[in-house]
Amino acid sequence: MKAITFQGIKCVQLSEAPDPEIISKKDAIVKVERAAICGSDMHVYHGRETGIDVGTIMGHEFTGTVVDAGEKVSNFKVGDRVFSPFTVNCGECHFCKIGLTARCVKSQLYGWRENGSGLHGVHAEYVRVPMADATLISLPDDLSWEQGNLLADIASTGYFGAELAELKTDDICVVIGCGPVGIMAIKAAKYFRCKTIYAVDGIDFRLDFAKQNGAIPVNYLNESVVEKILERTNGIGADSVIEAVGSKSSMKTAFNILRPGGILASVGVQAFDQLPFSPPDMYDKNIILKAGRCSSRFYAEKLIPLVQNGDLQLTDVITHTFDLKDGVEAYRFFDEKKDKCLKVLLKP
Ligand SMILES: [Zn+2]
Ligand SMILES: [Zn+2]
Structure with a gap:
């Protein structure tokens, strides 16, 4: 064959x-x-x-x-x-x-x-x-x-990410990575009736896809994701982040844009050795970290x-x-x- x-x-x-x-x-x-x-x-x-x-x-x-x-x-x-x-x-x-x-x-x-x-x-x-x-x-x-x-x-993995994020209607959720899994996570977040979803990527056509699926696009090459999310949340931060990349920099961004007590749901295949934040960082922000293969x-x-x-x-x-x-x-x-x-x- x-x-x-x-x-x-x-x-x-x-x-x-x-x-x-x-x-x-x-x-x-x-x-x-x-x-x-x-x-x-x-x-x-x-x-x-x-x-x-x-x-x-x-x-x-x-x-x-x-x-x-x-x-x-x-x-x-x-x-x-x-x-x-x-x-x-x-x-x-x-x-x-x-x-x-x-x-x-x-x-x-x-x-x-x-x-x-x-x-x-x-x-x-x-x-x-x-x-x-x-x-x-x-x-x-x-x-x-x-x-x-x-x-x-990909649909299962995106849905899994949205479920890990424990989305509620008035939550502010950020999806990092608008490849196929990220787009599926946005669709799932919509299914969970989450009203405000930001989508982060560096490629415009992917961000257009995210927008068509109801997310607010943020191109990290053109603007600071951290500044934008903090500004849009009155300095509080996002309730949850679905991380669909698996890179050290996207995990760092996820940590920095989460509010205290927020959920970091990582479904990207992780390809690095050490988290870009420490146990004290997590303690001091009461972060809930969830990760894994769907x-x-x-x-x-x-x-x-x-x-x-x-x-x-x-x-x-x-x-x-x-x-x-x-x-x-x-x-x-x-x-x-x-x-x-x-x-x-x-x-x-
Ligand atoms: Zn696959
Ligand atoms: Zn078995």
Whole structure:
């Protein structure tokens, strides 16, 4: 089958890879109908994550059709429309049972292989899904492949951020980072009826997206975010910040614009060693810090009805779709944010 594989820093290629096969009786094989390139694929692409095997198939967001299922798969059959969270999970451990599927003791991330073990990704024609009964989610007939794709990660992650922020109607919330996850966090904040949402980014077309979704744009390259938020809140600060970048500077900004007792909900993949504020800083400001990977198996299922009844409109973030065979160009396009590119789908 055709697949986009990791070859080195800023180097992916269209490869011929073996078709995946059932290894365990709990596996399913899914034909990928749509896959998406995610901001976290860029961590691999840029070599910020080290140790990934050359030849690993990239990607972790997809929807598809079941084409084979192991003997112990009972919830799904050949022909079923499905999607998957970006990590697989067992459904049986303590963390799965409390909805913290991101911390399943058997969790594995698609597109992550080290020293010959781990899971291949989904930027391919087919993918093997371990623990299929617990991992896969049925995609209702009235949801599109595209909607399923967004539920699989970014919509869930954005909603998770908004939930962590404990938003109330009169709160002032700031979303830092207006990539796809940040935009989804804004949509979720609106769903939670938060009236005042500021959106921070340095790229105008992303800020336009945020504005279209009801947020007040702040370009940090043109104005001081701290000054602006403090000025707009009479010196008090924001009630919550949803941090969707994962950089030291965005965490520092988040800390500086929060009011005492505010909530910092960080859902960006953190790529630095030390927080830019100290335990005494947190103590002196009574900051509540929440962080972590979204348990998208839990959230995606919960969000299906909200997408079905129109409370969450997702697909405007998809700006481009490429054929899988043009996947190398799609990576470059996404990385360089060409043509106001926000979210890219691949179509095998
Ligand atoms: Zn993702
Ligand atoms: Zn588990």
